Amino acid sequence: xxxxxxxxxxxxxxxxxxxxxxxxxxxxxxxxxxxxxxxxxxxxxxxxxxxxxxxxxxxxxxxxxxxxxxxxxxxxxxxxxxxxxxxxxxxxxxxxxxxxxxxxxxxxxxxxxxxxxxxxxxxxxxxxxxxxxxxxxxxxxxxxxxxxxxxxxxxxxxxxxxxxxxxxxxxxxxxxxxxxxxxxxxxxxxxxxxxxxxxxxxxxxxxxxxxxxxxxxxxxxxxxxxxxxxxxxxxxxxxxxxxxxxxxxxxxxxxxxxxxxxxxxxxxxxxxxxxxxxxxxxxxxxxxxxxxxxxxxxxxxxxxxxxxxxxxxxxxxxxxxxxxxxxxxxxxxxxxxxxxxxxxxxxxxxxxxxxxxxxxxxxxxxxxxxxxxxx
Amino acid sequence: xxxxxxxxxxxxxxxxxxxxxxxxxxxxxxxxxxxxxxxxxxxxxxxxxxxxxxxxxxxxxxxxxxxxxxxxxxxxxxxxxxxxxxxxxxxxxxxxxxxxxxxxxxxxxxxxxxxxxxxxxxxxxxxxxxxxxxxxxxxxxxxxxxxxxxxxxxxxxxxxxxxxxxxxxxxxxxxxxxxxxxxxxxxxxxxxxxxxxxxxxxxxxxxxxxxxxxxxxxxxxxxxxxxxxxxxxxxxxxxxxxxxxxxxxxxxxxxxxxxxxxxxxxxxxxxxxxxxxxxxxxxxxxxxxxxxxxxxxxxxxxxxxxxxxxxxxxxxxxxxxxxxxxxxxxxxxxxxxxxxxxxxxxxxxxxxxxxxxxxxxxxxxxxxxxxxxxx
Numbered sequence: 001x002x003x004x005x006x007x008x009x010x011x012x013x014x015x016x017x018x019x020x021x022x023x024x025x026x027x028x029x030x031x032x033x034x035x036x037x038x039x040x041x042x043x044x045x046x047x048x049x050x051x052x053x054x055x056x057x058x059x060x061x062x063x064x065x066x067x068x069x070x071x072x073x074x075x076x077x078x079x080x081x082x083x084x085x086x087x088x089x090x091x092x093x094x095x096x097x098x099x100x101x102x103x104x105x106x107x108x109x110x111x112x113x114x115x116x117x118x119x120x121x122x123x124x125x126x127x128x129x130x131x132x133x134x135x136x137x138x139x140x141x142x143x144x145x146x147x148x149x150x151x152x153x154x155x156x157x158x159x160x161x162x163x164x165x166x167x168x169x170x171x172x173x174x175x176x177x178x179x180x181x182x183x184x185x186x187x188x189x190x191x192x193x194x195x196x197x198x199x200x201x202x203x204x205x206x207x208x209x210x211x212x213x214x215x216x217x218x219x220x221x222x223x224x225x226x227x228x229x230x231x232x233x234x235x236x237x238x239x240x241x242x243x244x245x246x247x248x249x250x251x252x253x254x255x256x257x258x259x260x261x262x263x264x265x266x267x268x269x270x271x272x273x274x275x276x277x278x279x280x281x282x283x284x285x286x287x288x289x290x291x292x293x294x295x296x297x298x299x300x301x302x303x304x305x306x307x308x309x310x311x312x313x314x315x316x317x318x319x320x321x322x323x324x325x326x327x328x329x330x331x332x333x334x335x336x337x338x339x340x341x342x343x344x345x346x347x348x349x350x351x352x353x354x355x356x357x358x359x360x361x362x363x364x365x366x367x368x369x370x371x372x373x374x375x
Numbered sequence: 376x377x378x379x380x381x382x383x384x385x386x387x388x389x390x391x392x393x394x395x396x397x398x399x400x401x402x403x404x405x406x407x408x409x410x411x412x413x414x415x416x417x418x419x420x421x422x423x424x425x426x427x428x429x430x431x432x433x434x435x436x437x438x439x440x441x442x443x444x445x446x447x448x449x450x451x452x453x454x455x456x457x458x459x460x461x462x463x464x465x466x467x468x469x470x471x472x473x474x475x476x477x478x479x480x481x482x483x484x485x486x487x488x489x490x491x492x493x494x495x496x497x498x499x500x501x502x503x504x505x506x507x508x509x510x511x512x513x514x515x516x517x518x519x520x521x522x523x524x525x526x527x528x529x530x531x532x533x534x535x536x537x538x539x540x541x542x543x544x545x546x547x548x549x550x551x552x553x554x555x556x557x558x559x560x561x562x563x564x565x566x567x568x569x570x571x572x573x574x575x576x577x578x579x580x581x582x583x584x585x586x587x588x589x590x591x592x593x594x595x596x597x598x599x600x601x602x603x604x605x606x607x608x609x610x611x612x613x614x615x616x617x618x619x620x621x622x623x624x625x626x627x628x629x630x631x632x633x634x635x636x637x638x639x640x641x642x643x644x645x646x647x648x649x650x651x652x653x654x655x656x657x658x659x660x661x662x663x664x665x666x667x668x669x670x671x672x673x674x675x676x677x678x679x680x681x682x683x684x685x686x687x688x689x690x691x692x693x694x695x696x697x698x699x700x701x702x703x704x705x706x707x708x709x710x711x712x713x714x715x716x717x718x719x720x721x722x723x724x725x726x727x728x729x730x731x732x733x734x735x736x737x738x739x740x741x742x743x744x745x746x747x748x749x750x
Contacts, residue, residue: 035496051690052492052515059448074679077589096697121410122492122513138497140427214452247657302448305470315426324469368459 045083
């Protein structure tokens with residue numbers, strides 16, 4: 001076990017802000033408007049809770065982003081402690097004043113700005129009212145790959161998060177399943193993730209029996225029984241970067257059909273991973289998994305996209321989905337997670353986080369993918 | 376101790392949706408667009424995680440809201456279990472399709488719609504692109520008091536949350552403070568809130584010594600010392616409704632100045648509470664607290680508004696802030712929380728949740744407000 005990675009410095013953040021501002025210029029934008037959430041964390045290290053009080057990082061497109069962070073006055077002391085604070089100008093506004101008046105002079109009267117996907121509509125509407133001449137586009141639309149290509153320091157963190165998730169999976173197979181509630185296993189998983197260094201647990205899906213057929217089922221009161229398939233899907237943040245892994249286990253010996261469905265998902269997942277390399281379109285990773293499952297007769301039961309990017313948050317571009325024709329670039333990190341969901345019966349999902357390398361891909365998860373028997 | 380309140384039924388939610396649709400018509404809106412978050416929880420009981428996948432409740436203004444919930448296909452099984460599901464039409468969309476195409480036919484080609492404050496900008500921009508003729512306003516702007524007036528069932532829950540926070544405060548004064556980190560006290564507070572029935576803890580501020588002078592400081596590694604003032608501000612959800620209480624305690628005997636500052640805040644808080652009654656403007660509650668503190672010579676150190684509404688979330692309209700000239704109505708619930716923050720030295724804040732009654736107000740918190748001595 002190595003120690004924690006060194007924290008990102010103001011210089012690291014300045015580099016990211018410059019990269020973002022240059023990408024904005026290349027995309028024909030005049031600037032970027034960054035809201036609390038993953039974009040702001042990535043650019044500045046600052047993580048305020050998003051609220052009705054406007055916090056907004058304004059970057060000018062081009063070579064000199066001249067970053068200005070608009071913050072509520074009472075949060076200014078927190079903002080001043082952010083990693084990027086030395087390379088930011090803070091501009092605060094006080095309760096009772098109009099924060100959009102504070103932000104407006106930082107933007108031109110016209111032009112086109114990219115805005116964080118998760119910026120609040122009320123803030124976008126507040127800006128629009130004050131500056132009706134500006135056109136806005138979401139970053140997913142105008143600059144989707146802003147955070148998609150990870151550098152070495154980011155890959156180190158994602159690999160550490162993946163290894164911790166793997167360690168949690170190795171341990172969870174040893175706990176008793178039969179006779180316990182899904183929520184009990186979920187609590188065990190959360191504890192294991194924290195034990196292996198996660199600072200935040202975002203989800204611990206335990207979908208047993210028919211609940212496994214709902215891909216977004218979290219964990220409920222259902223008591224797990226002998227003979228259940230159980231989908232496990234868990235992740236969170238370690239060193240500020242995400243983990244997200246799924247494995248499907250079986251309580252006791254599976255039936256031939258259960259084993260067959262699992263084999264199909266496993267082979268589809270393997271095929272999709274094998275397809276990952278620079279230059280291939282995101283949608284082709286999805287297509288490979290989908291065709292395999294369709295050819296095996298289960299196409300209608302694979303009811304979600306094959307994957308999503310991961311970084312300072314667990315869902316971000318690039319998305320491995322039909323219609324996404326952007327191509328993979330070394331350093332991108334995303335999930336490969338096909339599944340089959342048989343309504344009222346059971347589900348199977350297998351998920352790894354992979355990163356694109358010069359030659360192909362490397363998996364950041366490394367635990368066995370065969371159907372594990374638990375007790 | 377009485378049992379849990381009965382859960383809200385589909386009928387309860389239908390009533391709320393009707394009330395919202397009628398209020399929308401009165402406000403000159405053609406409909407409401409409700410995003411995951413407190414508005415959606417209040418209207419439907421459904422609490423999905425807000426993501427890049429569009430979930431949107433569309434209500435028609437007027438007497439027949441005809442509610443339709445647009446959901447990602449893979450979340451449809453969860454949506455179908457929401458309390459309001461029996462009175463909703465679900466319309467799902469699958470990964471790879473354009474969710475705004477699914478939503479568009481539910482809206483007219485023109486008109487004016489209110490949209491949840493916290494709807495994601497990417498979704499608002501997606502709708503705008505598909506339906507450029509529609510004008511949007513945030514609910515804070517167009518329908519700020521939608522959830523502000525609580526009914527008896529909501530008041531019962533807010534009172535239960537307040538009583539639980541009070542019980543936590545009674546207990547926390549018994550734990551040792553001196554020599555322990557702020558984060559230790561914060562963990563104690565969180566455990567107490569859960570012990571007294573909170574399902575979710577949203578914040579446990581422990582601002583000791585100079586940290587107390589930053590109103591948004593949460594809790595850090597600082598070791599609390601003999602002679603420290605310590606601001607405690609804690610809350611979360613019980614039965615789905617919020618608590619939010621602040622008290623300031625002192626480790627050992629306070630100095631005369633510390634006692635004086637606390638006395639000023641206490642009297643200001645009392646005066647502001649005494650001003651609460653139907654018909655008074657929100658800003659006047661703020662003005663009463665601010666004038667008292669200003670007259671005592673500390674006006675420049677009271678750096679935030681006096682209060683915020685509370686309900687299914689811990690920050691919502693009405694806001695007790697300069698410029699808010701809307702008037703109080705029986706059933707509104709909000710915080711009254713003046714404070715004084717002396718940079719680099721210490722802070723004091725006292726906060727209760729109050730509800731407006733026909734005659735005046737009733738406090739939902741009832742623990743002593745004098746400066747408590749802890750050890």
